[in-house]
Amino acid sequence: MTTILYARVSTADQTAAHQRTQAEAAGFKIDEVVSDDGVSGVTTRLADRPQGRRLFDMLRRGDVLVVRWVDRLGRDYGDVTETIREMMRRGVIVRTVINGMVFDGATDDPMLQAVRDALIGFMAAMSQAQAEATKEAQKAGIAHAKGRDDAYLGRKPSYDRTQFDAVVAMLNAGETVQAVAKAIGITRQTVYRIRDNRVEAEAALARWAA
Structure with missing residues (x-):
């Protein structure tokens, strides 16, 4: 199992190193950092970003994708929900540093699935x-x-x-x-x-x- 931190850096004062420090302070053991610099989450889907495409190629079933918050994946409702669901379909666990949210597609309990999916939509x-x-x-x-x-x-x-x-x-x-x-x-x-x-x-x- 590999734990990968994805850091989207959209402004000059943001850094991938700072996002890694936050993740490690929250208890995550990061194996690798993938970062897109100067990329807007509003206008560019994760799959269309240079390192975002690489991220999809790297992640395997059982791996953990860590992001500071879901806004690192995107700022568009449809894009973010589809990205998280695609990760879960691939067997990848998505975790956030802020609030410690966990999105795991492994559960087959319909009530847990409903709560999880509602939470994805809300976030x-x-x-x-x-x-x-x-x-x-x-x-x-x-x-x-x-x-x-x-x-x-x-x-x-x-x-x-x-x-x-x-x-x-x-x-x-x-x-x-x-x-x-x-x-x-x-x-x-x-x-x-x-x-x-x-x-x-x-x-x-x-x-x-x-």
Whole structure:
């Protein structure tokens, strides 16, 4: 059995190394990392990404695919649900670092299958909704930043884009502020700041070109 971490890196401040560190801190023993750099999960399906195609070729029955969150697989509801189901059809177990979700096609219990499939749909829908909300927040943040004195940047954010996205994802998933802060490695005050004023938090990243 091989455990492969798939890391999609879409912005300059995200790194595959950071995603591996998060996975190992959560208790995963990673055998290999496959990473697509500078690839959008909104516009490019996993099967159409250079390393995504390689991932499908590498994985075998009994292997484990680890991702930080289902948004690394994609941001489109249909794409994410089909990708996870295809992995399960191949006998691959999909696990997430955030929330420790496990998607395993081995069960033949109809009730467990129904719960699993409903959860896949919910998480995929949430991933797409988060992408759309983030896009709107980015627009609002940039507009907000442009409306202020360009010479005034304010204090540099104590979080980067990867951490911001992870905070939003975990809060949307119902995690507590304390759990989010511990999982991501930032202070609770920072999580509160992002939670209570997401537009301003996004604007701070825009001002510092993060």
